[in-house]
Amino acid sequence: MAKKDSYHEFLKHDFNKLFEGIKLGDVQRHFLRSRWLDQVLWMEAKANLSRNRHYFLRITTIVGGVILPALVSLNINTTLKVNNIETNTRLRDVIIWSTFGLSQVVAISAAIEEFFHYGERWRHYRRTVESLKTQGWQFSQLTGHYRNYTNHEQAFNLFAGQVEDIIQRDVEIYATQVVQEKKEEQQSQENYMVIPNTKITNLEEKKEEK
Template identity: 25%
Template sequence: MSVEEYINGRLTEQINWYDKKSMQAKKRYMIFQTIEIISASLIPIVNGLVTESAQIRIIISILGSIVVICGSLARLGKFHENWLHYRQTCELLKHEKYLFLTSTTPYEEQSFQLLVERVESIISSENVNWSQLATEKREEMISR
């Protein structure tokens, strides 16, 4: 495999994948957090209107349920953790790419082999992190 094939095929593809996944996880995290914050902030407002009304009690119950559901789904999906992990991996891969392309330490001699070793190590460690997160999710679901 040539340097260009590796950089364009493997490295750039991985950077794009981690970037996309990071943005998706961030978007999901922000949506759940926004819904949770709005619902939680509406509870005291609605409660202050009329406490004797059955409709108000139903609305408060629904809002409370939305808060619990959004918080639980965000934790279950680990969107915040995934967002941060994917973004970190994406930035590490970009860093390696630009160090290599500019022949900066440790790539002063354009060591393609070193680039491959470092990039694959980053990807491999991310795969190990993903495996651990998946195992934690599975154990969390079993314990419920």
């Protein structure tokens, strides 16, 4: 937690120090801090959070998926060479419950990752925040899109427009993903409802034939 906070503070301090050396008006400086820097820090935090959750869930699913077959093979094996029958029974109970518990953990972690799409969110936030950083550095050095301007005040309108375009694309992509996820969820629910209805229809047809 301290490491994440220290990097967050480093970015904030580093960019504020960069702004101090740029000749801009008060309104323009307010935009830099309240719009551009605020979005950079927020998306950086969201990208790191999504990455950590994606890694945790994926590693849990992978490691659990590797261990499960070994537990299943031990569970199937009925010739455990243990002299004490009570110990044998107790050991089998431990294996059975361990297999059941681990299978639930693997299924839940995979379901959470599938539902929230942390991997996609991580890559989405990372692309957006890096685009914002690129615009900030190019603007500060008057390179890239701003190479034809002689000072930052002249280039500021273009910079503000680029920042707003990036944020707007981010909102549109996020909204599209949310709509797509809702459609997929609705489709899965409809498919779940169709299967029982099909079975009931088949039973009614068989009764009519009789």
